[in-house]
Amino acid sequence: MPNNFNKKIEDALSSLDGIKKASPSPYFFTRLEARMQKERSIWEEVSSFVAKPFVAIACISLLIMINASVIISSEKSNQTTISDQNNEIATIDEYNQVSSTFYEYVNTKP
Amino acid sequence: MNDERELIALLKKKDREAFKTIVETWQDVVYNTALGLLQNAEDAEDTAQEVFMQVYESIDSFKEESKFSTWLYRITVSKSLDHIRKKKRKKRFAFIQSLYGKNDELMTDPPNFIHPGVSMENKENAVVLFKAIEKLSSNQKQAFVLNKIEGLSYNEIGEIMKLTDSAVDALLQRAKKNLQISLKDYYELSLK
16 A cells, blocks of 8 residues: 555544534434424324214224124135035046946946 | 333333334434435434334334433444435336336435534544445444444444444454545546
8 A cells, every 4th residue: 555545544534533523404302302392292183183073983993894704705615615515525436436337337238 | 221221111001102202212313313314314214214213113022131322322223224224216216217208206416414413623524434334234324323423332333233342343454444445436537
């Protein structure tokens, strides 16, 4: 590394020696308080809206409807499963009849 | 120390005057730390406000097992690093948007950062150093800023970062080495 680079690097690294603390601009606390007040009033608005009776009732109704639709759709899929099973059993029976008939035919041939 | 305990006890009861005293006592520390990490006065002010808001909200969770200053530094560093991550995400998103021809918000690089506490004769060198500090990893940046800008000892930094003195020393050694590399690259490039 060239010597002048070394010197420049060392100068840069020591440029923070004796640094003084920076301060925020005046009335920092006033601005902080104003911001906290603003955020508090936003939350108060949101929570007062959510606490209204019609909002609570609407949320509960929505929950009930969702639960009901899940129950109904699961019952429908159960019925579909049962009729699918019945079809399967019928197919198996038919296959057994056909294969036993064929077996009898094969074994009775001279 | 007793005064501090009393203030904290009052703050837990949401006493306004106690909160004001705490803010006025510690605002320079919080702002200066945030400024060293964020290198932007507006961002540092925003972050400093968020730090005190968090202090106000979560003072009950301060168990007084560590010093109040340690707790405060931890919140400040955490909020500052969160801010840096958020800014990087915004930049990435803006870049992707620009690929699709949507570039309403121009994400330009900020002008050179000049720390107000640096002496006149060191300002030019300090600008270059801060550019190099920006490239450090989070941990190295944290340790370097707390040591060089806040003037904290290895022991104090260790308490904040939950590291031993030797781990802090190793971190600072690595930070210095990386800064030397960045500075060398910068000066070589400036010659071309």
